[in-house]
Amino acid sequence: MLAPCQRPRNAAATREAILKAANERFAAESYEQVGMRDIARDVGVDPALISRYFGSKEELFGAVLNSCGDASELLSIPRAEFGRHIAEDLVYGEKNEQKLRWLFIMLRSISSSSVACEAVKCASQTNFYRPFTDWIGGEDAEVKVRLAAGLMMGLKISREMNGGFDLSPEDSRKLCGRIAVVLQGIIDA
Secondary structure, three states, X not given: OOOOOOOOOOHHHHHHHHHHXXXXXXXXXXXXXXXXXXXXXXXXXXXXXXXXXHOOHHHHHHHHHHOOOOOHHHHOOOHHHHHHHHHHHHHHOOOOHHHHHHHHHHHHHHOOOHHHHHHHHHHHHHHHHHHHHHHHOOOOHHHHHHHXXXXXXXXXXXXXXXXXXXXXXXXXXXHHHHHHHHHHHHHHO
């Protein structure tokens, strides 16, 4: 008699499926609302398996934040072209659902839980602010990073909230040019 077909075990695929489900849950709900059992049910695994791969809910949330990416793409832009490149992306770039999801995860989480807020702070420092500060270097690098990041995030959120900047081609060009000058000025100051 043949044994019933079983799904082959693949630890890496299971871990990735758990991380993806957690990403979806944390994007849709606050940190406090997300339960390990809910994520396990989404993936079709036992909740104990999540603990085996990630440990606690806090550690799973940290893994989600670390999967959000880092500053490497940003820091690969030649320094002299930084302002122009970022401005063009902010004004004309395609909508990136994944980056928006990660931004929403962070924004939703910082107001829902002190544990989540601390995790966001730690991941942001490690994955974005510290590498960006090192890349800028020099005097007042931390101040420059906070100013540039605030401008970039604010414009990104504003664009997505409104489905674009809703400007004429001429005004879009002007906006792009001004953003480029301001961002390059921050970096070069």
